[in-house]
Amino acid sequence: MRRRSEADFTEFAAAALRRLRRTAYLMCGDWHRAEDAAQDALVRIYRAWDRLDHDAGLTTYAHRAVVSVVLDQAKRPWRREYSDDAVPDQLLADHSGAVDERLLVIQALAQLPPRQRACVVLRHYADLSIEETAQVLGIGTGAVKSQTSRGLTALREQLNRPAPADDPAVHVNDNEGVLS
Amino acid sequence: MSSDIKDPLDSAADDSAQPMRHTVDDVVRRGRRGQRVRRIGAVAGSALAVAGVATAITVWPGQSDHPPVAGLGLPESTVTQDVTTGEIIQPAKSALSDAQVIARCQSFDNQYRQSALKAGGGSEAIDSWKVALTQGTGSWFQAILVSPDRQRYAYCLDNTGATGPKDDYQRQSVTADKPYVVWADGNGSRGVVPRGVAKIEFRTADGITSPAVIKDGFFLWHSDRTTAGRPTEPIWAIFSDAQGREIARFDANPFQNDQVGVPGGTTFERRPIFAKR
Numbered sequence: 001m002r003r004r005s006e007a008d009f010t011e012f013a014a015a016a017l018r019r020l021r022r023t024a025y026l027m028c029g030d031w032h033r034a035e036d037a038a039q040d041a042l043v044r045i046y047r048a049w050d051r052l053d054h055d056a057g058l059t060t061y062a063h064r065a066v067v068s069v070v071l072d073q074a075k076r077p078w079r080r081e082y083s084d085d086a087v088p089d090q091l092l093a094d095h096s097g098a099v100d101e102r103l104l105v106i107q108a109l110a111q112l113p114p115r116q117r118a119c120v121v122l123r124h125y126a127d128l129s130i131e132e133t134a135q136v137l138g139i140g141t142g143a144v145k146s147q148t149s150r151g152l153t154a155l156r157e158q159l160n161r162p163a164p165a166d167d168p169a170v171h172v173n174d175n176e177g178v179l180s
Numbered sequence: 181m182s183s184d185i186k187d188p189l190d191s192a193a194d195d196s197a198q199p200m201r202h203t204v205d206d207v208v209r210r211g212r213r214g215q216r217v218r219r220i221g222a223v224a225g226s227a228l229a230v231a232g233v234a235t236a237i238t239v240w241p242g243q244s245d246h247p248p249v250a251g252l253g254l255p256e257s258t259v260t261q262d263v264t265t266g267e268i269i270q271p272a273k274s275a276l277s278d279a280q281v282i283a284r285c286q287s288f289d290n291q292y293r294q295s296a297l298k299a300g301g302g303s304e305a306i307d308s309w310k311v312a313l314t315q316g317t318g319s320w321f322q323a324i325l326v327s328p329d330r331q332r333y334a335y336c337l338d339n340t341g342a343t344g345p346k347d348d349y350q351r352q353s354v355t356a357d358k359p360y361v362v363w364a365d366g367n368g369s370r371g372v373v374p375r376g377v378a379k380i381e382f383r384t385a386d387g388i389t390s391p392a393v394i395k396d397g398f399f400l401w402h403s404d405r406t407t408a409g410r411p412t413e414p415i416w417a418i419f420s421d422a423q424g425r426e427i428a429r430f431d432a433n434p435f436q437n438d439q440v441g442v443p444g445g446t447t448f449e450r451r452p453i454f455a456k457r
Contacts, residue, residue: 006208007291013204021200022193031198039207046211105192125189152185164184 020066026121027070029106041065064136108158116151274316285336288349300353312396324398360452364415364432368403378422385413428452
C-alpha cells in the first residue's frame, strides 16, 4: 500500500474502529472477541484498500467484513454457538440499573439465530438500509425484512417490550424472504 | 427505524467502560505483515530461481567502528552470505552520513506523519533525531532513528522505490512492542534490544542462524531468507546475555496461521519462551 493510501486508511480506520467494535459486540456479546473481530475486519479492508471504491460503500464493506468475521468466529469449534431452543421462560425486567439492562439486551440478542441477530443489529444499531444490510449479509432484501421482523419480535418478547403500533416491522409479510 | 429497540441497542453497546486494547497502528502493522506475505510469496519463486544461478559473493567493507556484537568476531570484510554455512553476514554500516540518512528518511516521515495515530510515534519532524544504527550497500540503506528523548524510534529503509529490498518506514514508541516480541518480514527484522540482552540471532526455517547487529539499544537484522523453507515454520529470534546464555526466544514468523492477515488465520498473542534457569 502506498503511504498516501495508508494515511487515508488510517484516517478511515480511526473513525471506524470503535463503531465496528460496538457492532461486533452486539453480535457476539464479548468485548474481547468484538475487538478482535473489528481489527480482523479492518485488516481485511487494509489489504483490499487499493481495490475498493472509496466513494461508494466503504461503510458497507466494513460492516460486511466485521459480520463475516464474527460469524466465522462462531463457526470455530471452541467458539461454536449452540442454539438453545428453550428460550428462558421469562427474562425479568430489571429496573435496578443500566448495566443489568444492557446485559439483558445482550442476552436477548444472543438468543436470536445469527442471521436474525445480524439483521437487527445492522438495521437498528448500525443504521444500514435494507439494501445495504442485504449486501452485507449476501441475502435478498425480502429476507432482510423478514429476518429483521422475526428478530425484532423475538427480541421484544424477551425484553418484555410491546411493539409500537406504527412499527412497520409488525406488518412485514413473512413470505417476503421466500419471494426475494 | 424502531427507537424502542434502537435505544436499548445503543445503550448495550456503550463502550465507555471498555478501553481499547489496541490502536489503529496495530491494525496497520498487521495489515503490512499480511501484505508482505503475499509480496514475499511472489518474490520467493523468482528468488529461488535466481539463487540457483547466481553464486557470486558480494564483498562489502566491514563495520569495524561498530562491531555488531561484542565478541562475535565478524571479519573486517564481510560477505552477504557465507557459502559454506549459509549464514547471512550483515551488510556494513551505510556509507551515508547521519545527515544524509535523515534527509533521505524525511520524505517518508513527512508522509507517515499524515497518519492520524502513530502508536506513540509522536508527530514532530525528525530533524533533530539521532541515527542509532545503519546498514547499507551502494543502492539502499536501512537505519534506526531515535528521538532526542529516546522515547520514540523510526525504522527507515530507502531503496529509491526499487525492489529487493523494498522501501519501508515505521515510527513508534520504544515501548510499543513488548520486550522480546520482534517480527521478521521480507527485509529481516529490527527493533529495541531488551535489557540484559547482548546478542540476538535469528534462525530461519532452513536451520541457518544469523546474528543481528546491535548498537545503542537497537538492532537491525537484514535477511531475504525469511521465506526459506516452509512458510509456517518458526523463525526464531534468540536472545542471549553477555555470557552467551540464552535468555529467551520468540517465534518472529508473522506468516503463520495464528496471526491476522493470513487467509483463514486466527489471532492470539504470541509470547516469548523464556529459558529455564
